[in-house]
Amino acid sequence: MxxxxxxxxxxxxxxxxxxxxxxxxxxxxxxxxxxxxxxxxxxxxxxxxxxxxxxxxxxxxxxxxxxxxxxxxxxxxxxxxxxxxxxxxxxxxxxxxxxxxxxxxxxxxxxxxxxxxxxxxxxxxxxxxxxxxxxxxxYPKYQWRGMHLDVARHFFQLDEIKQFLDVMAAYKFTTFHWHLTDDQGWRIEIKKYPKLTEIGAWRDSTVENHYTTSPRTYKVERYGGFYTQEQIKEIVQYAAQRNITVVPEIEMPGHARAALAAYPNYSCTGIQQEVPGLWGIFDDIFCSKEESILFLQDILSEIIPLFPSKYIHIGGDEAPKTRWKECNQCQAIMKENKLKDEHELQSYFIQRMDKFLVEKGKKLIGWDEILEGGLSPNAAVMSWRGFEGGIEAAKLGHEVVMSPGSHCYFDHYQGKGNEEPLAIGGYTNLEKVFDFNPVSPKMSREEANYVLGGQANLWTEYIPSFNQLTYMAFPRAIALSEALWCTEKTTYDAFEKTLIDSHFPLLKNKGINFSSSILKPSITFKRAVNGINVKLSSKSKEERFTLKEGSDHETEVNFTGSKEIEINRTNNSNQVQYEFVSLETGLQSKLKINNNPCLGVIVNYVTKPSDRYNSGDLTLVDGQFGARPWKGHEWIGFDTSVVIIEIDLLKKQKIDSLQISFLKDENSWIHLPYAIEYKNLKTNLGFGMAQSENFENEKQVLFIGKKVQKFRITIKTLDKIPLRMPGEGTQPWLFIDEISIKNK
Ligand SMILES: [Zn+2]
Missing domain, CATH: 3.30.379.10 (Chitobiase/beta-hexosaminidase domain 2-like)
Structure with missing residues (x-):
């Protein structure tokens, strides 16, 4: 041998x-x-x-x-x-x-x-x-490989932006979309209107914690900053040296409070208000009168020579029509131009900007709301509320950049642990970004040709520092680059391996703070014959853990790499607790399982949940209540007004009461239902509950008191968010987690 x-x-x-x-x-x-x-x-x-x-x-x-x-x-x-x-x-x-x-x-x-x-x-x-x-x-697949950065909610220094551009360049990005103005701050010097930065660049307070927290508290401290035109040129040149085009965004007609704090005459009411320290959507927007349009065109006249970009972004999103409806001047313009509603007035407003930009040799791009009331003839559309706006624009023969919230919002959470920094909500992990395809299967080949590429957006309400900014951006931006560059993608596992082995050390070496959430041990749930199977697994096969079981840690087991626990469903409702402690890092993962007759049973979604918030049917019966602050992966979200779910308990058994847990977060457009119906699928007998029965509670209890195996729950929500609430007029979200049974 x-x-x-x-x-x-x-x-x-x-x-x-x-x-x-x-x-x-x-x-x-x-x-x-x-x-x-x-x-x-x-x-x-x-x-x-x-x-x-x-x-x-x-x-x-x-x-x-x-x-x-x-x-x-x-x-x-x-x-x-x-x-x-x-x-x-x-x-x-x-x-x-x-x-x-x-x-x-x-x-x-x-x-x-x-x-x-x-x-x-x-x-x-x-x-x-x-x-x-x-x-x-x-060679690349798409030409528009973009990253956006909001410097209005939080301000970033020139050196920080340069560092950000350095990393973008390393991953072959071509476009830096610079969100320079918003309600909370105007960040670019305009020589003709100095008050835009003297007043509009500064706010006196900033909301603390998540803006849905009640009661709200504020950090009272002057906050702000802006870039001089010389500094803007410096960044544009720095980016150009890295083959990156800077596309500026000047928001209009909405997200205008900072500008209107400086020049209130260009609003509908003329009333002076402060630069707000709160996030969200505000009623006060630019008036559509001629003076306001000329004011904004003056601003664009100073913007255009600073940015060689063919595209100028004018925002166009989230503009409530409340003020326009009450404004004599806006109403007069509608009448004069035979516009049938305020959406057409917005379209008129955008068309004025479109014409102006075209005359200056530029092209207008805006968020997908610019489709409402008729798309301006030359406009390109950036689709953020989903793929639909982009599909519609492509069908009309307009250029499209896809940037849907589901895959491209890097202000969402990327990891499941409690140690993730506070984010706006939603869950967009690395694999989801990797899976992004800017061309929807609903597009024909010809329509797909209008898709310039894709872009991730970094809104900074919850990103106060550069360290946190890079944490939210990387490595997700690298996965986005993979999605936009590669003609044929490798597998996610191959991507992840190259990332961890070769690029994490590179980022570390460059002093870039990035997220290593993908390296953390994960807890996954699977359906088992008599309940559920819970698995803790570590990327490192050598990592050692202690598993503690029960509220007093009655049992303790040591293991390496991964461990599975089988939990059998019980006839009563009781809680079991587990704690995994990594002996290497000391990090703990705690788990509380609400064991009950629903644990791991069969769930049939007659109504399909939204792709954005669908972590599978087991989520509803995995013994885990949806977390707060919610991230997205732990709730099932529906965007229809009727939701039907069927449950099979696998054997006939007596139920005392059925509990369904919902999420109420009206600032995020998530509303409680107004009616629930229950029906036994064998006997076809059931009952309903309607709004009068205290639908302010997130937990709804239906008293059954009968033997049952298969049953159906029909949940009804409003089909439109009421006026004067965030997201007014659109279909509210319904978030459920979880469905459980309580027996005495
Ligand atoms: Zn007006």
């Missing part, structure tokens, strides 16, 4: 182990080859065919990754450049084999190629830089 091994070693002196790709987003083609090149802290390159702009970009990139110095050398350089023709837009290839050949089709492609090359460089055990022989061929 020993002889054979020796023989084999002689025959194959070098056993080739294929290297894994380390580039993110994943390239279209990656081929590993035997051998490697060892580098010192410099790279010799033949710069002779490159422009000075590109050379500067490559030098910055080399410094960003490995403090690499790039040396111009035409005699036997390590890296040479070649031009590619007749290939897809922004194509490049890299060939590493004794020499490094970068072939590129455009200056942008050359820049992308160099980022990929830098991501291929690894440090070996002795700290030497090496690059394994390989071949890469690559």
């Amino acid at each position: 020993k002889v054979l091994v020796t023989l084999l070693l002689l025959l194959f002196p070098m056993v080739f182990v294929a290297q894994q790709n380390t580039i993110l987003p994943h390239p279209v083609v990656f081929k590993s080859m035997p051998g490697y090149i060892e580098l010192d802290r410099s790279l010799s390159m033949d710069f002779s065919s490159l422009s000075s702009t590109i050379i500067q970009q490559l030098k910055t990139t080399g410094a960003y990754y490995h403090n690499l110095q790039l040396i111009d050398r035409t005699n036997k350089p390590l890296v040479i450049f070649k031009k590619l023709v007749n290939v897809p837009l922004d194509s490049y290839s890299i060939n590493v084999n004794k020499q490094i050949i970068i072939s590129y089709s455009s200056p942008k492609a050359c820049y992308f190629a160099f980022h990929s090359l830098m991501q291929l460089i690894k440090s070996d055990d002795k700290g030497h830089l090496i690059i394994n022989n390989c071949f890469v061929d690559d």
